[in-house]
Ligand SMILES: [Zn+2]
């Protein structure tokens with residue numbers, strides 16, 4: 665190998681002067697000066713980042729998933745009731761004993777189920793409708 669002879673770097677595929685190749689401890693192969701200095705690795709990481717980011721917006725997916733889960737859980741926790749038209753009363757059925765009773769949403773009463781005395785979740789018609 666004399667001066668001016670080019671060799672192809674097996675790491676980055678670029679050609680560089682053959683006598684500038686060095687054995688890289690990590691790649692365990694002869695690499696060009698760019699690869700040896702870590703320049704190509706850095707460029708590749710930046711390229712990867714640029715490619716990956718638009719597909720997965722930072723934190724957006726996870727948060728969205730979380731919110732969706734939370735709202736689904738909320739829906740599950742909503743007590744079973746039907747609004748009685750023209751009044752603040754709702755037809756509530758106790759989730760503990762399934763007893764059906766009238767619940768006054770403006771007074772938020774009764775606070776407990778008349779049948780089993782278990783706590784009735786507060787109903788705010790103006791928030792939940
Ligand atoms: Zn290289």
Ligand SMILES: [Zn+2]
Nearest residue numbers: 758761777780
């Ligand atoms: Zn009950």
